[in-house]
Amino acid sequence: MSSSQYDWAKNIPCRNVQIHGFCKFEHKGCSYNHELAKENEQKKDSSPISPTISSTTTNAALGKSVSPSALLASLNNNNNSANSSLIDPNNASKAPIFKPTLLKQQTSINSINSNFGSSTPDNKKFKIDSPAFTPISLSKFSTLSPSVDQIPTFIPSTISNNSTEQPQLQSQLQQSQQPQLQYQINSNLPSNTSNIPATTISSTLNNLSTPLPNTLNETSSGLDDFNSLRTSLPTTKSFNPMTAPIFTPKPSGNDILPNNFSNNIQPPTGEELFYQNTNLYPVNFLLYAPPPPPHVNLNKKQNERTVDDLFINNQLRQYLQLKNEESLKSISNNELDLPLHVGTYHSLYPIDHNYDYNTKSFGYTSIVYKCMSNDDGKLYTMRRLKNVPITTPSVLKSFKQWKKVDCANCVKIYDVFTTRAFNDNSLILIYDYYPMSMTLLENHFMSFPGKNPELITEDILWNYTIQLLNAITEINKLGLNIGKLDSSKIIITNKGRIRLSALAIKDILRDVKKKNASNDPSSLGILDDESDLNSNDLLNLGELILFLAKSTTFMQNPTEDPYEIISQLKFTNVFKKMLIYLFAKDATIEKFQELVAPMILKLTNGLQNSCDTFESTLMSELENARLVRLISKLDFISERPEMVKDGSWSETGERYPIKLFKDYVFHQVDENGKPVVDLTHVINCLNKLDAGVDENLLLVSPDEMTCLIMSYKDLKDLINRSFLSLIAKN
Numbered sequence: 001m002s003s004s005q006y007d008w009a010k011n012i013p014c015r016n017v018q019i020h021g022f023c024k025f026e027h028k029g030c031s032y033n034h035e036l037a038k039e040n041e042q043k044k045d046s047s048p049i050s051p052t053i054s055s056t057t058t059n060a061a062l063g064k065s066v067s068p069s070a071l072l073a074s075l076n077n078n079n080n081s082a083n084s085s086l087i088d089p090n091n092a093s094k095a096p097i098f099k100p101t102l103l104k105q106q107t108s109i110n111s112i113n114s115n116f117g118s119s120t121p122d123n124k125k126f127k128i129d130s131p132a133f134t135p136i137s138l139s140k141f142s143t144l145s146p147s148v149d150q151i152p153t154f155i156p157s158t159i160s161n162n163s164t165e166q167p168q169l170q171s172q173l174q175q176s177q178q179p180q181l182q183y184q185i186n187s188n189l190p191s192n193t194s195n196i197p198a199t200t201i202s203s204t205l206n207n208l209s210t211p212l213p214n215t216l217n218e219t220s221s222g223l224d225d226f227n228s229l230r231t232s233l234p235t236t237k238s239f240n241p242m243t244a245p246i247f248t249p250k251p252s253g254n255d256i257l258p259n260n261f262s263n264n265i266q267p268p269t270g271e272e273l274f275y276q277n278t279n280l281y282p283v284n285f286l287l288y289a290p291p292p293p294p295h296v297n298l299n300k301k302q303n304e305r306t307v308d309d310l311f312i313n314n315q316l317r318q319y320l321q322l323k324n325e326e327s328l329k330s331i332s333n334n335e336l337d338l339p340l341h342v343g344t345y346h347s348l349y350p351i352d353h354n355y356d357y358n359t360k361s362f363g364y365t366s367i368v369y370k371c372m373s374n375d376d377g378k379l380y381t382m383r384r385l386k387n388v389p390i391t392t393p394s395v396l397k398s399f400k401q402w403k404k405v406d407c408a409n410c411v412k413i414y415d416v417f418t419t420r421a422f423n424d425n426s427l428i429l430i431y432d433y434y435p436m437s438m439t440l441l442e443n444h445f446m447s448f449p450g451k452n453p454e455l456i457t458e459d460i461l462w463n464y465t466i467q468l469l470n471a472i473t474e475i476n477k478l479g480l481n482i483g484k485l486d487s488s489k490i491i492i493t494n495k496g497r498i499r500l501s502a503l504a505i506k507d508i509l510r511d512v513k514k515k516n517a518s519n520d521p522s523s524l525g526i527l528d529d530e531s532d533l534n535s536n537d538l539l540n541l542g543e544l545i546l547f548l549a550k551s552t553t554f555m556q557n558p559t560e561d562p563y564e565i566i567s568q569l570k571f572t573n574v575f576k577k578m579l580i581y582l583f584a585k586d587a588t589i590e591k592f593q594e595l596v597a598p599m600i601l602k603l604t605n606g607l608q609n610s611c612d613t614f615e616s617t618l619m620s621e622l623e624n625a626r627l628v629r630l631i632s633k634l635d636f637i638s639e640r641p642e643m644v645k646d647g648s649w650s651e652t653g654e655r656y657p658i659k660l661f662k663d664y665v666f667h668q669v670d671e672n673g674k675p676v677v678d679l680t681h682v683i684n685c686l687n688k689l690d691a692g693v694d695e696n697l698l699l700v701s702p703d704e705m706t707c708l709i710m711s712y713k714d715l716k717d718l719i720n721r722s723f724l725s726l727i728a729k730n
């Protein structure tokens, strides 16, 4: 910000001082006048009639304490007793008023003043007379700058200088700024404020409690310099869901791959490119409430909530949605010459990240597909091994024992069979499907667009060791062995959660070899290599952990000796002791479990904590689901075209209140006739309706010719009756 460019601002009082009482950019380049603003503030403070609202004094004044959890509590409880925080028995007669037409602003301020009269004058943030940002009614700013009225209307260069387009532009500008003004919800609204029009409360609180972003300050006051306005405004784009760019979670095939993309992975070309573009309707995350900007969260008080707090955590939601999207990906069979179905499985979709099919982990080319079962409609993972010389089904019998493995750290296997559906002798194995999983090798050693390899730490290695120990224990109990643990055959299905994939394959292939060897004695010598026959799973575990651990340390003396390598590792002694034990000849699972018991407890603690977090998320979503059902019920019964002639919906009919109630909840307008989009009001009303509380509300028709006083309880009965009669007609 060069001072010469913003000279016009030096006589304009800084709005940050007016709103927050200070400007954090005062000595950091803010060009507005801070002295003038402070003087103005002092003048106002000394004025005896400067009503202020403080959220804390609000409660004190009302003799009511609404805890931060009041909003959630109101969602959690259906019954009347549990809704006590929402009901004020003294207040039943003070019905909230639905004013469909313009209300005088003075009325709303007076009604608030009468409730909040005892508040202290010190809290600057909640001053009633703090100027609120209203893009259209610019006259509000006339006290700030004498030249405000001469604000040139911004017209982007792409739009012609046609005066008829100005209103549209203004509304777009307003639209773009509105969400920011609505971020903050004060959950501490006392229940007996219901006699204040909800529109007034919410709009006032929104305006008072939301700090204005600096850009607004600039755009509303950068008046004389039209050119600077021109350059600053185009960045403030209004959000239009119809035209907003669609967020595509996976990069397109055109993306340039990072330089360190592993050598053995080919950049996607041809058919691979096609996989990445198959989803024509990727989830548009922008359509959901975006997380509030950081300054809103930072300035948030304990009793304040944002819309964001009412829903599942944004990151978790996006992660789950990406998983869903991954599960739903599909491709036409013709595109990749895939069979229409393989046994009872159809809708095959390749999920390999590695398109180099020359790697043969099991001695055969292996391809992994996502598929759907025709039996139960669920998704499964299909692993296909190409051209396995199976001559008799008896070689598949070891699968029966593997099918019994039911462990949280193993991918469950369901089916094994051979097929010629791919025009070869393919061995097919069916496993559980975990969308968006990656192998350990991919996660820690490979780069993908948008994802760098995850650093291996001691904590991660402990985590893997304990989980793999669990898998080994369960598998050994069934008299089975895992064999050599391959980092490309262990998948990460969630943060830190690993599972052994590709179970049973080694045993089946060994039986195939044995069978073929018995038919052809000359091939006896090419049986499994020694390491694969190793039945000591603890040693296998030790080798895998050592492989991962040594990748973190530069070996000054390269050696193959595991003890030498362990001594050079930069990990704690406890970890090294654990690793040394895995290589001991007399190591047993029981003793190893004792050795790592403290770490098992640590892991269990973490898992239980994450379970608690998920449960609380589930609980809040449970309440959201309840409200969705209630809204559906309302919509089922109201405004049905076939009932237009039904007298009960007419203005004298018994169901007319339902129509008015919907207007009251969703179609309110504020003093200026602008639609009120206030989620707090909607949730409050719906919860009261669901609980059937004995509180009256005043329903007014849009033309103000009909007024009805009705309790939520009666309204609930009416809605239920209407719904039952609708079902009866079914």
Ligand SMILES: Nc1ncnc2c1ncn2[C@@H]1O[C@H](COP(=O)(O)OP(=O)(O)OP(=O)(O)O)[C@@H](O)[C@H]1O
Pocket (backbone or CB within 6 Å): 351, 352, 353, 354, 359, 360, 361, 362, 366, 367, 368, 381, 411, 431, 432, 433, 434, 435, 436, 437, 438, 439, 442, 488, 489, 491, 501, 502
């Ligand atoms: N049960 C499963 N559910 C979901 N994805 C899986 C499952 N099993 C494997 N995958 C994924 O399939 C991809 C390919 O797995 P695979 O075991 O073939 O690894 P790879 O590195 O391609 O090994 P190879 O070189 O043997 O083909 C991996 O990204 C893995 O995360």
